[in-house]
Amino acid sequence: MIDVFYAIFDPDNVFLKYAFIMGALASISFGIIGTFVTTKRIGYLAGAISHCVFGGIGLALFLQVNMGLAWFDPMLGAVLAAIIAAVTVGLVSLHAKEREDTIIGTLWAVGMASGILLIDMTPGYFNLASYLFGDILLISGKDLLYVACLDVFVLSLSILFFNRFFGVCFDSEFTSLRGINTSFFYLLLLILTALTIVLLVRIVGIVLVIALLTIPPAIASFYAKRLWQMMLYSCLFCLFFIWTGLGVSYSFSLSSGPTIIVLSGSAYLILLIIRKIM
């Protein structure tokens, strides 16, 4: 394991340093947004959003190569798809009470499938696995800047609207009776979730991002008594899992995303069992 520490500071291994910095920056947004997603129990919606992101990436690649729109890079496609998906999914869950899960499930699958079809129709080779399961080799200095901006955005909105988000997550009906526009804050929460997912797909990929969004808060909820504590603990657990996962995956030449997920998932299950037995 110790070789990881040398590798981080090796100038030939700048990608590894980037991955560790990315992990630290990512943990902030993940911990905060993950706590909202877990307490509001909208992991399923977040899953649908993340799979729709793949449709956006596919569309961007398609337009770039086939239509010559060079400025339409996959990141832009992903952000657009995520925001559209967040608003759609949010409106469905607010208004379509009866068929909600069917509609969300459909969006989930269609988003994913259309991404693959668009990539099929695009000449050239694309490494699908890097989008699906993450690839730290793809992390660039620009990505770090994006994630740092996301952190500032997520942190400031969460501090500014903490009491409103608290109300929306704990008891939306009561909060709306207090004159707060809960639909607006619910959609805002979903958009923040969408942005977080997009920027963090780099590390763990579309399929696994939901696990990293929900497992650290789930563990944090064992120890936290208040919402802000849960956020703080989630950030720390998230950081721990990402860094440990990166270290292990580097040492054993494994994929980083799946390593992080297996580590955090097993930690959660073990802690859950210990708590049941105790």
Added chain:
Amino acid sequence: MHIDMNNENEIILDNIYFAYKQRNVLKNVDLVINKGEFASIVGPNGGGKTTLIKLILGLIRPDKGRIRVFGKSPKKARHQIGYMPQYAHLDMDFPASVMDVVLMGRLKKSNLWFSKKDRTEAFNAIDELGMSSYVNTGFNELSGGQKQRILIARALCNSPDILLLDEPTANVDHQTEENLFSILKNLNSKMTILLVSHDLGFVSKYVKSVICVNRQVVIHPTTMINGAMINDIYHGDLKMVRHDHRCDPKGHHQEGHNHD
């Protein structure tokens, strides 16, 4: 039925119809709640008790008919109403202290954060319900009865004129229920109270009226019911409740209401 719109009438429902999934939940409902009322809403499950509460709060709109609260639309009167939802609807694992939960009652459109005054008001409400030693306790560590009290404190901390409680005594033992009602009786000197009861036959001695909801709505005075009658009702003889009476400061008057 003609409804007199005088100031004493805090809540007026005029010929209300409400259907959910093509099924009539409430039909032809007329109801007037006067200032200082302390009424228990009873009726079978699915009979429309919670629907009635949500209509008064303006959370749902009637298909037909008109609702007035303090002469205003329910949405505009909301800030004068304290509401305690059914406790089973809340996520009991949510990480929040008692103070966090009660402070929700002080949420305002104009303020992003809670002020010192908000915290003082919240504390006073918690204290009023005898829970001041639990201010920093986790909400999920409380017993069922304690949670109900905290939710009542949340409804109270904005000094409402009407208190609407949805099943405040669900899942609590008899002693807790008794304590809760004596707290409510004290509050009744300051505000009108409507509560949904899970119990069809039994109502507290503190309650002044009973509102029977089963698609239609009928209100009865409890002053007419003596101990023997409660006993009879409790054993299922619901015919003992008279459906043609309405308590009034001026005495009883006939309203010509008939059950089904």
